[in-house]
Amino acid sequence: MGTVLMNVDPNSVFLALVLGLIFLVLFEILRIHVSRGRTPPGPRPFPFLGTLPYFIKDPMGSARSIHQYGEMATVYIGRQQGIVLNTLQLTKEALVQEGSTFSGRPALPLIDWITNGLGIIMVTFGHSWRQQRRFALHTLRNFGLGKKSVEERVSEEGRYLVAEMLKEGTTFDPKHVIQNAVSNIICSIVFGDRFDYDNKRFAYLLKVLNENFILTGSAGAQMFNLVPSIKHFPGPHQKMLQNTNELLGFIREEVNEHRQTLDPENPRDFIDAYLLEIDKQKSQEDSTFHEQNMFMSTADLFLAGTDTTATTIRWGLIFLMENPEVQERCHEEIVQVLGYDGQPSMDDRDKLPYTQATVHEIQRCANIVPFGVVHATTQPTKLRGYNIPKGTMIMTNLTRIFSDEKHWKSPDTFNPENFLDENRHFYKPEAFIPFSLGPRVCPGETLARTELFLYIVTLLQRIHFSWPPNSECPDMDGIMGVVRFPHPFKIVCRSRDAKY
Template sequence: MESMLRYLGWTSVGLALLGGLLFLLMLEIFRLNASRSRSPPGPKPLPFVGNLPHLMKNSMAFVRSMAEYGDVSCFYLAQKQVIVVNSLPMVKKAFIQNGGAFAGRSPVPILDFVTNGYGIIMAPYGTSWKQQRRFALHTLRNFGLGKKNVEERVAEEAQYLIREMLKQEGKPFSPMHPIMNAVSNIICSIVFGDRFEYDDKRFAKLLEILEENIQLAGAPVSRMVYVVPFIRHFPGPHQKVWQNVKSLKDYIREVVEEHRKTLDPENPRDFIDAYLVEMTKQQSNEDSTFNEENMIMSTSDLFLAGTDTTATTLKWGLIYMMDNPDVQERCHEEIVRVLGFERSACMDDRAQLPYTHATVHEIQRCADIIPMAIHETTQATQLGEYHLPKGTKIMPNLAIFLADREHWKHPDTFNPENFLDEKGQFFKSDHFVAYSLGPRMCAGETLAKAELFIFLTSLLQRLKFSWPPGAPRPNMDGILSIVRSPFPFSTICRSRGTTH
């Protein structure tokens, strides 16, 4: 009798739990149906996880498919709805003409824990973000952004990169670390006041941390933090992300302390010096957001943004050059005809190097490294026929603009002719939105343009790249995380010599 009661007790508990789960499931289905009835069209979401499974299966195909539902569509990240804008005129109207209303930053659960609203990249739209971004742009310009001396730094670093690559001449090697080191040295010279050698083990570790975090942030377990936020308290790759960020912040704190000891307020050497001076100036201002945490996070943001996006684009560039040797040869011939073998490129050379200039843009178009930039509305606003409450997640579909079949001459293939007019001169399309739009557009666009053009021109001037014999071609879908990165690959480089 006692065992029967115990059995009935467990049966009741099981039935109660099952009933509770069924009730939650029905409630979620009702919520989704109610939400979809007043929302733009889109793929059908699953209860609790939304469209995350579709996104994780083939991210780029999923993002591009959103245009099939019209100018405005939507999908669900777990239980959070994301409005997708697939019309370029509508994107411009929202993110440029009404930019402030769409300038919020959608929280990323795996990163919010370490940024805490500080810095620039992930900071919410408001006073702190405005002050930090304005100061960063002003300071970067003061230290040469958009001026000849930065171009000279890039050209000099390009020669270091070429020498580093030639150490492996004729042998398969991974270009990942040399490219990241070279690109990072440009922003490091502005932020930290110095560059780092390619064999610097501590700096190599920082770059490894940076690369690892980019990959881990897009891992399936990390994305599941959207579905079940308390996962962040359990072991998993997200824990490694936070450890890596802590290591980077600890390094920046050490650099800041060294700068404090040698600071000359009248002659700031770099971004950190300038920030320390600004903190002193703002001490009596109650509305100031210049503090230690914002300094550490803003410095980290500049290091991250100034390294990964450009380095990732250059990695894709090598892949496209090896995949299209005819394009690589035509660029080399044009560069040597205009510059010879010895003179370094500068931004003024773009007009005389239209095919090379077009190739740089075609690399960016095909690489499409930031197809998903999710924003938030900062106030209630209107988008076409839809009313968007404050806090609505919204995404301009940059991927679809870069592959628009009605606009590009060769939308599905790598072809620099997409950026050349009938006379063979460079022509920039309004569908080229690689740096995003509106108040949140890339703050380092000027620096990135100089780096991409000068680095690529210098590499193609002096080196020839090819696939290692028998090497499998990497999956061109890439790895979609914070940025869209290529899978690891190897290359063979050979010196062009100084004569044909």
């Protein structure tokens, strides 16, 4: 055998490898050509990489331009086909009218590697997802979601946030204090406690959480999804796994403390309720309630309840500083209704139509998930005459829907008038779908709406926000991760109330 190998001509081996590579590329080009003839139009994919290079190079440019291919467009993440829904009507047809068919989640190797297929957000559509989501919604309601108690928590935290922002000094980056304030609400529901803004361990957890949100949308993460075998090598995916393990370690410690002090007659929070549910269902063969699922479901709630709302508020500060006349008008309306010391509540929304419109306009323009949370088909289906195989990724082009001139008075500018009718009353256009539609609509929608309204009202009631001298507005395309983050920026806070 060794003699045979010694007699092999290296040039022949090299030539065979080159010819084999050429054959593979030609075969892939032919496969793409045949596939494109059967699918909705879309940008021309690269062999093996698909249309991923376009999105990595200019994610927001791709989001803004993909609708040129029609109401639905085909993209490829590597060799995996995806469909982008570019209109509200088609989105409703798929996610609502055919909800169960379009409510899956795609097989993403990176997410599966990190979560082991557990949790709520990215778990596949099926028995485990139904059990975990139903339990989470029921338990969150029991511990304040949709009740006055959650308003009281947000209002109290809003006062801490105002004091902290005014204490920071003249110029500072508001990222940490906003993230901490928002996270404290879900923490009080899930863990039964809030964390001070100077808690270094919690600040570190928020840092690694934010880091993972950015890394998950990075080119390195997309490469992992194309070539999962790189999990055995160094790279940003190893940092993501390390960050996830640190978060799960924090949750594990919380669970151990809860287990030692658990009172079955008086559950205090989500973790207590989950521990009791594990015990209740231990004899059920089809139960998905176990310790590992508890860790991941808790992590999902912590993740979803922190960065999305905090990121929206940070974008909101940018829009308000760029549009000072909107900021002043909101402040005047708030003071007229509540004064400087009145505590806002959700019941005040109708009395504050312009401010409520501004909150919604912040969400529209922030557009923190430009293609929505990705879905997948759970079975073969048809959409507008095209055959859609099982497992096809489905994305909602919120960038287009939120800027479609059919639905908005001022589609391309920040303008609260988009949410006011001719009588100056607040109204919500049907194209406003930041929490998605159908069976997989965001389970934290009520909490997010409460936080956004009460935090923004509280901040505008007490603080005037402006740019530091000689500073410029950051690039408004932002940084693409799991959500679209604003680039780092600093603000100047001036108290509107002598009390502070």
